[in-house]
Amino acid sequence: MTWQREVDELRRRQAMALEMGGPEKIERQRQAGRQTIRERFDQLLDAESFHEIGGLSGFAQYDEHGELKKVTPTNYLFGRGRIEGRTVVVTGDDFTVRGGAADASIHEKLIAAEQMAHEYRLPMVRLIEGTGGGGSVKSVESSGYTYLPRLPGWDHMVTNMATVPVVSLGLGPVAGLGAARMAISHYSVMIKGQSQLFVAGPPVVAAAGENLTKEELGGSQIHTRNGAIDEEVETESQAFFAARRFLSYLPSSIHTLPPRVDPSDDPNRREDWLIGAVPRDRRRVYKMRPILEAVFDKESVFEMGRYQGQSVITAFARLDGWPVAVLASDPFVLGGLWTAAASEKVTRFVDLAQTFHLPLVHLVDNPGFLVGSRAEREATIRFGARAITAIYQATIPWCTVVVRKAFGVAGGAHCNHTRVRHIFAWPSADWGSLPIEGGIEAAYKSDLAASEDPVALKADLTKRLDRVRSPFRTAERYLVEEIIDPRDTRPILCEFANLVAPLREVGPSRFGMRP
Secondary structure: OOOHHHHHHHHHHHHHHHOOOOHHHHHHHHHOOOOOHHHHHHHHOOOOOOEEEOOOOEEEEEOOOOOEEEEEEOOEEEEEEEEOOEEEEEEEEOOOOHHHOHHHOOHHHHHHHHHHHHHOOOOEEEEEEEOOOOOOOHHHHHHOOOOOOOOOOHHHHHHHHOOOOEEEEEEEEEEOHHHHHHHOOOEEEEEOOOOEEEOOOHHHHHHOOOOOOHHHHHEHHHHOOOOOOOEEEOOHHHHHHHHHHHHHOOOOOOOOOOOOOOOOOOOOOOOHHHHHOOOOOOOOOOOOHHHHHHHOOOOOOEEEOOOOOOOEEEEEEEEOOEEEEEEEEOOOOHHHOEOHHHHHHHHHHHHHHHHOOOOEEEEEEEOOEOOOHHHHHOOHHHHHHHHHHHHHHOOOOEEEEEEEEEEHHHHHHHOOOOOOOEEEEOOOOEEEOOOHHHHHHHHOHHHHHHOOOHHHHHHHHHHHHHOOOOHHHHHHOOOOOEEOOHHHHHHHHHHHHHHHHHHOOOOOOOOOOOO
């Protein structure tokens, strides 16, 4: 008089679920160089930590006596697991079952996963392949009717953007709702040559007159450059590593603070080469990334969105073990000018830091907004105004280091000047409404036109103005707080991180983060 018969039935059904789409489909997945979804869970999560929810759900076939013949599992799996000991919600599309199409999915599972992440205040990691529960015309014939489109779980996804870290990994072709789920994330990754992303795939696009391969239509080289996706990696293992590292800088939700790691780098470390890092010739560029590596904790800089809006660098890093957000200019790209794409990148990143209570360090070499016909066609000022607004709306602790240039409206976005300011300038700092080199012609246009020797006059004007462009003149009027030896940057930033750590507050931001 036990329940052994039912337990045996449970084990039989669990075994059916583990068969996924069957041996042939599993082999096809592996031949394509892709792991199965269960293998992916094992690689992403801490060993033996995955606890599946809804593992028996699927589509059953019964004989005439009502006895179960077979269960085809649903192609959307989810559950709890751990990453570096911390519980997360993980979801995954099983491409071996109908390629992740809607007629093999149960939308209630997607909704339940997103709800769990929000209500239990847990990070969400999505492993996406296929349509991600999106549509298939096959379902029209099988159901016998069409339906007005709806987006199951979208409201929960929007809520999660404002409350818990969300990571989406595109691990194969991703279309439709799957592509939208990739976009509504804080951090997204594609695999070079293996992942493609599109609203609709090549067969649908061909009907509109474009015959393209999956790579030509939506390869990672496209979407990691246009801003749709944050990162491009070579393998699935690298994608999982990137997800784990991204989450290491963030709290589990907005109701906790980002965790500090045990400091392993001397906060007073000084790099002597920094005193010559910026060329004296203002026309020469230099590399910003080595400077970041020098002033933040060793091997702690984690860059995001490297291939989009490239005149701006966005990254996480640590200072004396404290996680911080990093915004920096890249003078190797357009001299550090803010384009429309760079401005969009700034907006999204500042919102991310604001959402999860990360202090922000801004290393500035910004000669202003891009100018010219391209800038006007791209509505640079519109996106630039949004970026400046994001900076002025942010309430997180903020520290600015002016490394070299800060000119015009974009240069004024180095911080919100109305707050208590931590602004440090290197002796190489050069600022104003316009660079002297480009502003003389405008300011002295009539004088140059009337001069018998405009070249000599321009040289004389440049010499006179050079005398007053020194950052020490600015400091005399308390228009900048401190000028520092570049070698002191790390100790000063570590002091900042320790100073503001107690000031961080949990809870929701004044505004929810948009994708």
